[in-house]
Amino acid sequence: MTARTALPARPMPARSLPAGFTAPADTSLPLFCVERAGFDDWRRLQLPALGGWIDAQTFSATSGSVLLLPGEHGIAGAVLGIGDRLDPYSYAHAPFALPPGDWHLATDLDDDARRALQLGWGLGAYKFARYKAPMRAPARLAMDGLDDETLDTLAACVRVRDLVNTPTEDMGPDQLEQACCELAERFGAKIEVISGDDLLKHNFPAIHAVGRASYRAPRLISLQWGDDAAPHLAIVGKGVCFDTGGLDIKAADGMRNMKKDMGGAAHAIALAELVMARKLPVRMTLLVPAVENAIGPMSYRPGDVLTTRLGVSVEIDNTDAEGRVVLCDALAFAAESKPALLMDFATLTGAARIALGPDLPALYSNDESVAGAWIAASAAQRDPVWRMPLWRPYLRYLISGIADIANGGPSRMAGSITAALYLERFVPESQPWAHLDVYSWNDTDRAGKPAGGEAQGLRAAWAMLKARFG
Numbered sequence: 001m002t003a004r005t006a007l008p009a010r011p012m013p014a015r016s017l018p019a020g021f022t023a024p025a026d027t028s029l030p031l032f033c034v035e036r037a038g039f040d041d042w043r044r045l046q047l048p049a050l051g052g053w054i055d056a057q058t059f060s061a062t063s064g065s066v067l068l069l070p071g072e073h074g075i076a077g078a079v080l081g082i083g084d085r086l087d088p089y090s091y092a093h094a095p096f097a098l099p100p101g102d103w104h105l106a107t108d109l110d111d112d113a114r115r116a117l118q119l120g121w122g123l124g125a126y127k128f129a130r131y132k133a134p135m136r137a138p139a140r141l142a143m144d145g146l147d148d149e150t151l152d153t154l155a156a157c158v159r160v161r162d163l164v165n166t167p168t169e170d171m172g173p174d175q176l177e178q179a180c181c182e183l184a185e186r187f188g189a190k191i192e193v194i195s196g197d198d199l200l201k202h203n204f205p206a207i208h209a210v211g212r213a214s215y216r217a218p219r220l221i222s223l224q225w226g227d228d229a230a231p232h233l234a235i236v237g238k239g240v241c242f243d244t245g246g247l248d249i250k251a252a253d254g255m256r257n258m259k260k261d262m263g264g265a266a267h268a269i270a271l272a273e274l275v276m277a278r279k280l281p282v283r284m285t286l287l288v289p290a291v292e293n294a295i296g297p298m299s300y301r302p303g304d305v306l307t308t309r310l311g312v313s314v315e316i317d318n319t320d321a322e323g324r325v326v327l328c329d330a331l332a333f334a335a336e337s338k339p340a341l342l343m344d345f346a347t348l349t350g351a352a353r354i355a356l357g358p359d360l361p362a363l364y365s366n367d368e369s370v371a372g373a374w375i376a377a378s379a380a381q382r383d384p385v386w387r388m389p390l391w392r393p394y395l396r397y398l399i400s401g402i403a404d405i406a407n408g409g410p411s412r413m414a415g416s417i418t419a420a421l422y423l424e425r426f427v428p429e430s431q432p433w434a435h436l437d438v439y440s441w442n443d444t445d446r447a448g449k450p451a452g453g454e455a456q457g458l459r460a461a462w463a464m465l466k467a468r469f470g
Helices: 037-044 048-056 111-125 150-165 173-187 205-210 258-277 323-335 349-358 368-381 393-397 414-426 456-470
Strands: 002-005 029-035 067-073 076-082 103-105 140-142 190-195 219-225 232-237 237-241 283-293 305-307 313-315 341-346 361-365 433-437
Touching: 029 433, 048 067, 048 368, 111 140, 111 150, 140 232, 150 258, 150 456, 173 190, 173 219, 173 237, 173 258, 173 283, 205 219, 205 232, 205 283, 205 305, 205 323, 219 258, 219 323, 232 323, 237 258, 258 283, 258 456, 283 323, 323 341, 323 414, 349 361, 349 414, 361 368, 361 393, 361 414, 368 433, 368 456, 393 414, 414 433
Parallel strands: 029 076, 029 103, 103 140, 232 283, 232 341, 237 283, 341 433
Antiparallel strands: 002 190, 067 076, 190 219, 219 283, 305 313, 361 433
């Protein structure tokens, strides 16, 4: 075990502007944000020549549209068609639909809409550029008074994307640990790492079993921050840095994007960063079980029986159901300190995607107030999640003849629910707990949602935590 107590939080440097933003300048062009419902009124206010141009383009401010306005020396401005003015993605097409250059808001938006514009613009300007330079720069928004919390939220979303997009060669358990160490140093947090065979000495046998076949040692990363007298918040993230499926090996198409199987850890790390950056009055514990589910002489096997930290024996029905195996030790450990709220994020099941598709994370909770608050925050933030039932009769699909529970079973029924029920087995009944099964990925390019890693349910989670603890 290695333990590092960070020095007092280092002084924060002056905030640099994220991609797609610039300071106000006289050379910026006006940008009008117009909703379809208000387009006719806006159109009537324009000069006849400009109105004729708009009519000739058959522009009607439909969501996701852009119209460039002509001037004596080229482009004089642009009109952005928006849908829901409070949805950041209503504005996310702008950075690459507009020509490169500087633009300023020429429409009077209220504070909530301005924050949505800022967040959407930043999400739309994102490109993962670690290995390949973008084809072009985004248009830049020249805007006074950028909202600090919005910028912190944008940074958290970008962190998820960057972590998930990075190939496993450069984002294994070591690099996840390094990301947590950097946060600890930045915010004056304490960090402890238990790795390799020390996991067995400290009673984390399930994490060890899944990761022991890799040349990269499995580990449990623990970061603690905040006032000991404050309510305790525990955040757990599945950190399977690559998932071959183990001996129950995945087919090639199923393995292709498994660098994203640490998407739960990426969400947990980003949420922890938000908690610390915004100084939420909690005592926070971040736990990341970081492993690579590799194939080798030390691989755990179908039919093995593992004894977990909680003492619950688990029969391994399928080595590709590894996420729940590493999480059960981390959840049991987190629950030992009886936090006011325990939440976990995981790219846990393909079944959740079959049920809800790629954009809608599946939310499970044993606490009605937690679930209700997360759903309400989801609607307010335009950051969708969908609650699924912990339908306990389906525990029959996890019955083992030789162990307390199996990590899977022969039936393909209710795969997302049974995975959540497995996790719940390691959480005390009295412990408020929520689990989010996320895809963490965009399969195709869409405005503000480039193909690759994606933050899902994160903004809603932060809003829920603010309402609960703030």
